[in-house]
Amino acid sequence: xxxxxxxxxxxxxxxxxxxRLARRHRRSFSEVAQDLMDEALRLRTCPGIYFADEPNGRxxxxxxxxxxxxxxxxDYLELGQNQxxxxxxxxxLSTAQVHVCLLYYAKYPExxxxxxxxxxxxxxxxxxxxxxxxxxxx
Numbered sequence: 001x002x003x004x005x006x007x008x009x010x011x012x013x014x015x016x017x018x019x020r021l022a023r024r025h026r027r028s029f030s031e032v033a034q035d036l037m038d039e040a041l042r043l044r045t046c047p048g049i050y051f052a053d054e055p056n057g058r059x060x061x062x063x064x065x066x067x068x069x070x071x072x073x074x075d076y077l078e079l080g081q082n083q084x085x086x087x088x089x090x091x092x093l094s095t096a097q098v099h100v101c102l103l104y105y106a107k108y109p110e111x112x113x114x115x116x117x118x119x120x121x122x123x124x125x126x127x128x129x130x131x132x133x134x135x136x137x138x
Contacts, residue, residue, distance in 0.1 A: 007024075008033075045107060048100035056118065060104055060111070062097055070115035112120040 012017070018029040037059070039051050040065075042060070048071065051058050060069040072090065074099075079085040083098060105112050 038106070042104075046099060046100055050103050056115075059115070060108075062093075062101055065093065065097070068115065069101050069104050070112050070119065072098070073105045073112050074116045074119075075100070077087045 017031055018033050018036065021036075025032065034091045036087050039058070040118075042051075043049060048063050050063050052061050054068075055061075061067060062069060062072060062079070067090075072093070075089055076083070076086045079089065086098060087093065087095075
């Protein structure tokens with residue numbers, strides 16, 4: 001089912017910047033605007049999270065650390081959802097940083113679970129087979 005149409009009046013500078021991003025990423029104006037609004041809402045819902053371009057696309061990251069939210073949650077799950085053990089593993093993370101990762105995961109579990117699974121599948125063998133044309137042959 002197609003998304004309902006909504007008309008927005010945008011300041012010229014804002015419209016020009018969205019159009020520039022759309023051209024740069026070879027995507028439609030609508031797609032880029034929707035992604036930007038989605039990220040803005042996520043930032044407001046989960047302060048302390050930011051988004052960065054990574055090889056697999058945009059990724060939710062924990063401010064001040066460079067860690068992907070998926071990395072913190074992966075280890076949290078592997079530690080039996082034990083926050084104290086997670087804090088020992090990441091002593092540089094504050095309680096607030098751990099809580100914002102948990103909040104983000106509670107709101108967007110499918111995104112984080114997918115990222116964890118994608119990275120679990122990234123073995124040396126998988127990388128070698130994907131990049132066989134550039135891999136050094138012995």
